[in-house]
Structure formats: C-alpha cells, structure tokens
Amino acid sequence: MNLSILQELGIKVTPHALLRDHTTFKLGGACKAMIECQNAQEMTAAIKALRKIHASFLVMGFGSNILASDNGIDKIIVRYTTNTPLIEQKGNRLTVDAATQFDDLARFAINAGLDGMTTFSGIPGTVGGAIAGNAGAYGKQISDSLVSLTLLKPDNTVISVPKSAISFSYRDSDIKHSNDIILNAEFELPSGDTKTMLQKREETIRTREEKHGRWQDSPSAGSFFRNVEPTSKAGPRQSAGWFLDQAGAKDLRVGGAHSYKNHANIITRDDNAKAEDVLALTLQMMAMVEKKFSIKLIREVRLLGEFKNLPVSNPKGYS
Ligand SMILES: Cc1cc2nc3c(=O)[nH]c(=O)nc-3n(C[C@H](O)[C@H](O)[C@H](O)COP(=O)(O)OP(=O)(O)OC[C@H]3O[C@@H](n4cnc5c(N)ncnc54)[C@H](O)[C@@H]3O)c2cc1C
Structure with a gap:
C-alpha cells in the first residue's frame, strides 16, 4: 500500500512500527504502519487520504488504555496525540x-x-x-x-x-x-x-x-477492570480491586505479569512479560472473582489484535 500521499502532506508514517513503543503497557508487536497526527487538520487530511485508498486503519490516542497483542496487528494505526496543548x-x-x-x-x-x-x-x-x-x-x-x-x-x-x-x-x-x-x-x-x-x-x-505507580516505571494501562456496578440504585460502585484482593487474586503471577504492589486492579509487568501473560493473568483473576462472588468482572482496558487466550476472535482490531 502506497502511503506516500501522507508523507507529501507532511504527516509522519512509520512502516512496521512497534506497538510497544506507543502504549503505556509497553507491550505489543508491529502494526502495518503507524501514522502520527498532531492536530485536527492533519487528522482530517490523513483519514480522508486513507479512506480514498480503502486502507484498513484503527485510531489510537496516547495508547494508555490498550493492551496490544505480541503479534501486533495487520492494520494501519493512526495515532492522534500531541505534546503541545491546543x-x-x-x-x-x-x-x-x-x-x-x-x-x-x-x-x-x-x-x-x-x-x-x-x-x-x-x-x-x-x-x-x-x-x-x-x-x-x-x-x-x-x-x-x-x-x-x-x-x-x-x-x-x-x-x-x-x-x-x-x-x-x-x-x-x-x-x-x-x-x-x-x-x-x-x-x-x-x-x-x-x-x-x-x-x-x-x-x-x-x-x-x-496507588497506581507511574507507567514510565511500572508499565500498565491503569485499572484493568471496571469497578462493579452497585446492587441497588442508591449504592456506590464497588472497587474491582477489593474483589480481586478478597478472592486472593492479587498474588497471582503469570509469566512476568502481576498486580502492582499497592493496587490489585493495576496490572503491571516485569521486563520479560508478554501481552499474552497479561491476558492469561487477568482471565485467571476473573475466574477467581467469579468463583468466590459469582460476579463477572468487565475489562476496562481495550485489547488490540489477536490473542491466543482470548475466547472470541477479535476481527475489528479492538475488543
Ligand atoms: C497509570 C495510569 C493511570 C490511569 N488512571 C486512570 C483514571 O484514573 N481514570 C481513567 O478513566 N483512566 C485511567 N487510565 C486509563 C487511560 O489513561 C484513559 O483511559 C485515557 O483516557 C485513554 O486515553 P488515550 O488517548 O491513551 O486512549 P487510547 O488508549 O489510545 O485509546 C482508547 C480508545 O479510545 C479511542 N480513541 C482515542 N482517541 C480517539 C479519538 N480522537 N476519537 C475517537 N476515538 C478515540 C481508541 O480508538 C480506543 O478505542 C490510566 C492509565 C494509566 C496508564
């Protein structure tokens, strides 16, 4: 696919960019190409150009709510983020x-x-x-x-x-x-x-x-699971971290993936961890909470690309 039209517009294009370099979990393989837009004008021009050539793409912001597959994704990622406040x-x-x-x-x-x-x-x-x-x-x-x-x-x-x-x-x-x-x-x-x-x-x-650590030192995507909806309309949402603690899930480890020391719902990782370890850990955590409380935790973090441990396939790219 010829993306030179974007470069002619002054927009940065990096073929086979690594998702681990563009997400706060710092995990994930290569995408087809990464296109970086820093304002609405660039974004509009880039998206229109991609649609004109029928390119398959996904939009990402800063990548702080995403767990990207170790195998990357065979799509273009349009990253829309700037360090200049507009x-x-x-x-x-x-x-x-x-x-x-x-x-x-x-x-x-x-x-x-x-x-x-x-x-x-x-x-x-x-x-x-x-x-x-x-x-x-x-x-x-x-x-x-x-x-x-x-x-x-x-x-x-x-x-x-x-x-x-x-x-x-x-x-x-x-x-x-x-x-x-x-x-x-x-x-x-x-x-x-x-x-x-x-x-x-x-x-x-x-x-x-x-509570959460700094993602620069302890890579994560923030709270992995959503807090749990209240059982009555008047009740507050209950912390997913509490359920994880009570179910004994905070001490679980899979490969290099584990909870942050001060918060069971912040999943972080050691240097050797893979995205697949993070997903496997969180599936085990969900099973433990479900067994103890009959509550199904819902993921807040979005998965990007295919995971072998994911029970359903992920054709749209995000799930
Ligand atoms: C250490 C840490 C602490 C965190 N604490 C919190 C917290 O307290 N509260 C909280 O809510 N979250 C928290 N998060 C999660 C994360 O910061 C937020 O969800 C954040 O708003 C995601 O923004 P992003 O630009 O990184 O989106 P991304 O992760 O890049 O994308 C997330 C989704 O948004 C979509 N998207 C991004 N930009 C656009 C756009 N311009 N138009 C349409 N769709 C778009 C993407 O397609 C994707 O589906 C934390 C994360 C970390 C790492």
Whole structure:
C-alpha cells in the first residue's frame, strides 16, 4: 500500500512500527504502519487520504488504555496525540483539540481559574481517548462538563454535535463503539481559585502515583477492570480491586505479569512479560472473582489484535 500521499502532506508514517513503543503497557508487536497526527487538520487530511485508498486503519490516542497483542496487528494505526496543548479559551468555555493531553487540559483549566478538571490531574492519555472512554476519577467523569464535540464521520463529513447526542456511561460512550473520530471538544467549567486547585492537583498526582505507580516505571494501562456496578440504585460502585484482593487474586503471577504492589486492579509487568501473560493473568483473576462472588468482572482496558487466550476472535482490531 502506497502511503506516500501522507508523507507529501507532511504527516509522519512509520512502516512496521512497534506497538510497544506507543502504549503505556509497553507491550505489543508491529502494526502495518503507524501514522502520527498532531492536530485536527492533519487528522482530517490523513483519514480522508486513507479512506480514498480503502486502507484498513484503527485510531489510537496516547495508547494508555490498550493492551496490544505480541503479534501486533495487520492494520494501519493512526495515532492522534500531541505534546503541545491546543486549547482556546472564551470566558468559562474551553475548546480543545482531541490530540491534547488530558493532563495538559487539567493544568490549563486550573491556571485559567476554571474548576472541574482538577480531579483528573495526572491521568495519562489524550482528550479524545478520555472522551471515547468517558475517563474520570473520584466519582467525576470528563463528560460532566462537556458541551459539544466536533466529529469526523465515516463518510468524511465533519459535524458538531451537542453532548446530548452522545450516550455516555461509566467508562464508556457510543463513540468508543462507532467509527466516529473526535476532532475537538468544547467544555464549560465553573470558576475556581487557582491556588486551591493547584494544591489539590499536587495532592491528586501524589496519591495517584502512590496507588497506581507511574507507567514510565511500572508499565500498565491503569485499572484493568471496571469497578462493579452497585446492587441497588442508591449504592456506590464497588472497587474491582477489593474483589480481586478478597478472592486472593492479587498474588497471582503469570509469566512476568502481576498486580502492582499497592493496587490489585493495576496490572503491571516485569521486563520479560508478554501481552499474552497479561491476558492469561487477568482471565485467571476473573475466574477467581467469579468463583468466590459469582460476579463477572468487565475489562476496562481495550485489547488490540489477536490473542491466543482470548475466547472470541477479535476481527475489528479492538475488543
Ligand atoms: C497509570 C495510569 C493511570 C490511569 N488512571 C486512570 C483514571 O484514573 N481514570 C481513567 O478513566 N483512566 C485511567 N487510565 C486509563 C487511560 O489513561 C484513559 O483511559 C485515557 O483516557 C485513554 O486515553 P488515550 O488517548 O491513551 O486512549 P487510547 O488508549 O489510545 O485509546 C482508547 C480508545 O479510545 C479511542 N480513541 C482515542 N482517541 C480517539 C479519538 N480522537 N476519537 C475517537 N476515538 C478515540 C481508541 O480508538 C480506543 O478505542 C490510566 C492509565 C494509566 C496508564
């Protein structure tokens, strides 16, 4: 497949890039090619060019919610992420390019005297990835302050939709299961005191690093399983980590894959681990929780590519 048209547009193309170099688990084999876009304009041009040549591709943000197969994937991966915050402010409204890092958005909002993003400080990944997975922490999620989205649709139209047009739920959204690509997002945030929010930000990052570790030192994709839905409408969601602890799953190891020392639901790995070890470990963990509590844990992390231990095949690429 000739991808020179993308290079002519100034877009970076790396044939056979390794997914382990582009995910926070730092695992995974080669993709067909990796295309790296850093803003909505590049993303739109790249996707249109790929569709024109009928190329099969998948979109990735920063790769912080993904476990990629050791065998890689025979598809093009379009990586949409930037280290340059692309944010415009009008009063209490922020318009953000989806390639922007979620943590850069949190820092920008705080410095602009806007609240509502502080509790998300330190969550890795892009704003696009966060919206697709409705990322959050401490009972708050990114969709809470969302006003509208600009989407690149499968027919190449670019449309603006209000938040009400999208269904969001705990760590999920319609977008995650569609072929829509988020280009931009608009948020409305309440005013806040920068000094107080900066203090809260530092505390949040400290607590987060203690509980989850830093992916740079202890590779992971954050919580592997979703927390468990409450049994009554009034009840809070119950921590998947608690069920794993109680079932004795925290001490399991498969190959080089195991739980992080301070949190059963953060799966990390030693240097020799394979993605297949991580998946096998988590399947054993699920079985232990199901045996003890008759509860089926649901994976939060997305699998990319084929896994021999996966009970069902993964034709779309993500599951
Ligand atoms: C140490 C650590 C701590 C974490 N803590 C938290 C936490 O507290 N709370 C939490 O919610 N998550 C947490 N996570 C998980 C992860 O950071 C979030 O899920 C993050 O929002 C994923 O963003 P991403 O850009 O990395 O998406 P990716 O992992 O690259 O992609 C995830 C999904 O989003 C889709 N996607 C990405 N960008 C777009 C786009 N522009 N348009 C459409 N679809 C898109 C992809 O196709 C894929 O299906 C943590 C991860 C780590 C490693």
